[in-house]
Amino acid sequence: MTNYDHEAIRKAYPNVFMIDDDTDTIVDANENAVTINQSLVDAARVELDKLLYQDDRAKAYPDMGTQLDYIYHHGIDKWKTDIVDPIKAKYPKPS
Numbered sequence: 001m002t003n004y005d006h007e008a009i010r011k012a013y014p015n016v017f018m019i020d021d022d023t024d025t026i027v028d029a030n031e032n033a034v035t036i037n038q039s040l041v042d043a044a045r046v047e048l049d050k051l052l053y054q055d056d057r058a059k060a061y062p063d064m065g066t067q068l069d070y071i072y073h074h075g076i077d078k079w080k081t082d083i084v085d086p087i088k089a090k091y092p093k094p095s
Contacts, residue, residue, distance in 0.1 A: 009036060011044035056091040 002024050009026065010016055013036070017029040026034045061067065062083065071079045 005041060005045055008041045008045040008048060011048060012037075012040040050094045053091045053093055057087055060087045060091065 001022055004019050004021055004026070006019050009019060013026075013034055015028045016034055017027055017031075019026050026036060028034055062070075067079065067083065070083060074082070
């Protein structure tokens with residue numbers, strides 16, 4: 001049994017239809033076996049990890065209503081310094 005990196009495999013091999021960790025099977029839509037090159041999967045994982053900050057930021061921001069209320073009561077500049085900038089600092093965009 002293998003624990004495949006499903007997300008990275010699907011990024012590296014968009015034609016993959018099914019990944020079965022229990023049977024170590026990876027197939028396309030025609031049920032043909034797909035041979036995986038681990039270096040391509042590793043490269044895909046690096047690219048996916050570069051995008052994790054986006055999810056982290058999205059989860060950290062308050063809901064839209066709360067943000068709009070904050071802007072209404074405190075202005076856009078205060079919203080940016082109090083809400084946006086700290087989240088961007090906590091989850092920086094990778095270079």
